[in-house]
Amino acid sequence: MIAPTPIPVQAPAKEGVAELPGGGRLFYWDTGGDGPAVIFSHPATGSALVWPYQQPAFAAAGYRVIGYSRRGHYGSAPVDKAHPGSASVDLYELANHLGVGKFHAVASAAGGAILVDFALSYPERLYSLTLSSSVGGVREPDYLELSERLRPKGFDDMPPDFREIGPSYRAACPEGVAAWLALEHKALTGERKGPTPVNDISWKSLETMRTPTLLMTGGADLWLPPPLLRLYAARIPSNEVVIVPECGHALYWEAPDVFNRHVLDFIARHTA
Numbered sequence: 001m002i003a004p005t006p007i008p009v010q011a012p013a014k015e016g017v018a019e020l021p022g023g024g025r026l027f028y029w030d031t032g033g034d035g036p037a038v039i040f041s042h043p044a045t046g047s048a049l050v051w052p053y054q055q056p057a058f059a060a061a062g063y064r065v066i067g068y069s070r071r072g073h074y075g076s077a078p079v080d081k082a083h084p085g086s087a088s089v090d091l092y093e094l095a096n097h098l099g100v101g102k103f104h105a106v107a108s109a110a111g112g113a114i115l116v117d118f119a120l121s122y123p124e125r126l127y128s129l130t131l132s133s134s135v136g137g138v139r140e141p142d143y144l145e146l147s148e149r150l151r152p153k154g155f156d157d158m159p160p161d162f163r164e165i166g167p168s169y170r171a172a173c174p175e176g177v178a179a180w181l182a183l184e185h186k187a188l189t190g191e192r193k194g195p196t197p198v199n200d201i202s203w204k205s206l207e208t209m210r211t212p213t214l215l216m217t218g219g220a221d222l223w224l225p226p227p228l229l230r231l232y233a234a235r236i237p238s239n240e241v242v243i244v245p246e247c248g249h250a251l252y253w254e255a256p257d258v259f260n261r262h263v264l265d266f267i268a269r270h271t272a
Contacts, residue, residue, distance in 0.1 A: 003172060003173070004172070004173045004175060004176055005053065005176070005256055005257065007052045007053065007179070008052070008053065008056045008057070009056060010052060010055055010056055011031050011055055011056045011059035011060070011065070012031065013029045013030060013031045013032070013055065013065075014029065014030050014031075014032060015027070015028070015029045015030075016028055016029075016030070017075065017076075018068075018093070018094050018097040018098070019097075020090060020093045020094070020097075021093055022083075022085060022089070022093070023080065023083060023085070024071055024076075024077050024080070024085060024090065025076055025077040026068050026069060026070070026071070026076045026077075026090060026094050027047075027048055027068065027069045027073075027074060027075025027076045028048060028066060028067065028068035028069070028094065028098070029048055029055075029066070029067050029068075030064070030065075030066045030098060031055065031059045031063075031064060031065045031066070032064060033059070033062075033063075033064045034064070035062040035063045035064050036063055036064065036102075036103065036104065036127065036267075036271050037063065037064040037065075037066060037095075037098075037100045037102075037103035037104070038058050038063045038064070038065050038066065038103065038104040038105075038106060038267065039066045039067075039068070039091070039094075039095065039100070039103050039104070039105055039106070040054060040065070040066065040067045040068075040106050040107070040111075041068075041070075041091070041105065041106065041107035041108070041111030041112070041114055041115050042067070042069065042070070042073070042107075042108065042111050042187075043108045043109030043110050043111055043133075043164070043249075043250070044109060044110035044192075045109070045160050045164055045184045045187060046073070046108070046183060046184065046187050047069040047073040047074035047075070047076075047183070047186070047187040048067040048068050048069040048073075048074060048075065049067075049069075049074055049183050049186065049187070050067075050108075050180075050183050050187070050252070050253070051067045051252070053252065053253065053256030053259075053260065054106075054252065054256065054259075054260060054263075055067065057256075057260045057264070058260070058264065061264055061268075063104075063267075064100075066098065066100070066103075068091075068094055069187075070087050070090065070111075070114070070192070070195075071085075071087070071090065071190075071192060071195065072188065072189065072190045072191050072192025072193070073187050073188060073189060073192060074186055074187050074188075074189055075189075076189075077190070078189070078190025078191040078192065079190070079191045079192055079193060079194045079195060080194075081191065081194055084194030084195045084196065085195055086117070086195050086196060086197060086198050087114040087117070087195045087197075088114050088115075088117035088118040088121060088122075088197065088198055089121075089198065090195075091114060091115075091118050092118065092121070092122055092125070095125065101125065102124070102125055102126065102127055103125065103126065103127065104126070104127045104128045104129075104130070104267045104270075104271075105118065105119075105126055105128070105129050105130070106130040106132070106263060107129075107130065107131055107132065107134055108132045108133055108134065108250070108251070108252050109132070109133050109134050109164075109223070109249060110134070111134065112131040112132070112133075112134025112135070112136050112137070113134065113135070113136055113137030113197065113201065114137075114197075115129055115131065116129075116131070116136050116137050116201055116206075116209075117137060117197040117198055117199050117201060119209055119211045119213075120198075120199040120201070120205055120208070120209065121198050121199060123209070123210060123211055126211045127212075127267065127270050127271055128211065128212045128213070128214070128266065128267050128270040128271075129211045129212070129213045129214070130213070130214040130216070130263050130266065130267070131213065131214070131215050131216070132216040132217070132251050132252060132259065133216065133217050133218065133221050133223060133224050133249045133250070133251050134224065135147060135223065135224055135228070135232070136201065136206075136232055137197060137201040138201050138202065138203070138206070138232065139200070139201060139202060140202055140203055143203075143231070143232075146228065146231075147223075147228065150222070150225065150228070151222065151223075155222075160181070160184050161177050161180065161181055161184075163222060163223070163249065164180075164223075164248060164249040164250045165177060165180065165248050165249070165250050165253075165254060166218055166220040166221070166246060166247050166248025166249070166250075166254055167220060167248070168220065168246040168247070168254075169246075169247070169248065169250075169254040173254075176253070176254075180250065180253055203235050206232075206235040206236050207235055207236075207237065209236055209237065209238075210237065210238060211238070212238050212239075212240075212266075212269075212270045213236050213238060213239045213240075214239070214240050214242065214262070214263065214266040215229055215232065215233045215236070215239055215240070215241050215242070216241075216242045216243070216244065216251060216259070216262065216263075217229045217242075217243055217244070217251065218243070218244050218245075218246070218247030218248050218249065218251050218254065218255075219243055219244065219245045219246055219247060220246055220247060220248045221247070221248050221249045221251075222248065222249065223249050224249070226243045229241065229243070240266065242262050244258050244259075
């Protein structure tokens with residue numbers, strides 16, 4: 001049964017803006033500390049601000065927790081259309097700026113495509129990869145056709161809370177939906193389209209990945225229903241799959257206790 005979860009008190013964290021060597025600025029927050037780092041990559045509807053349920057839980061577990069906004073999202077510079085760059089390279093430069101070597105990477109939705117591109121380019125920098133409700137950037141025609149067939153014409157123009165949040169949560173937690181929408185409205189601050197992946201994300205490239213990967217989705221996810229997740233997971237050699245009943249696309253928000261428990265268990269087994 002889905003029930004409202006109060007947003008917990010946040011752990012102390014430093015906020016800043018990283019100036020990237022190739023141009024651009026990224027807003028971030030960082031709890032600091034000596035523990036292994038966990039970097040969160042937000043969905044297209046979000047920013048560095050969408051992780052209030054995760055930040056204190058992961059900090060309490062002994063991790064250095066970092067969230068950041070991609071270009072065009074809250075606190076970060078917009079995408080320069082003349083020099084759009086790559087979001088995975090931006091993440092690489094941000095980690096270097098913060099003095100982070102190897103880390104756990106956790107993403108929701110569109111943030112997952114950036115992390116897959118990062119994992120293909122810099123596998124030595126990752127302990128583990130968590131992709132929640134993410135189609136993962138695959139450009140295979142059959143996969144894209146199947147994904148598009150699941151959603152009717154005009155789906156992208158529907159209200160974001162309908163597209164992203166499951167019906168059980170919308171029915172049970174109107175205050176939570178309002179809080180999610182407030183962060184969604186705050187997230188987009190400038191041009192955000194244009195960056196391209198460094199790698200060709202295909203079935204073949206996924207089969208080369210060796211980073212331990214946790215794949216999660218909700219049973220009511222309109223973007224990534226369980227059969228589509230299993231199709232994706234079948235291409236990644238080292239993976240675990242978690243499907244959370246009743247939840248939609250915003251799994252990290254709808255069922256934060258379940259999300260946190262599974263991710264913390266997974267990364268604890270893959271830190272060495």
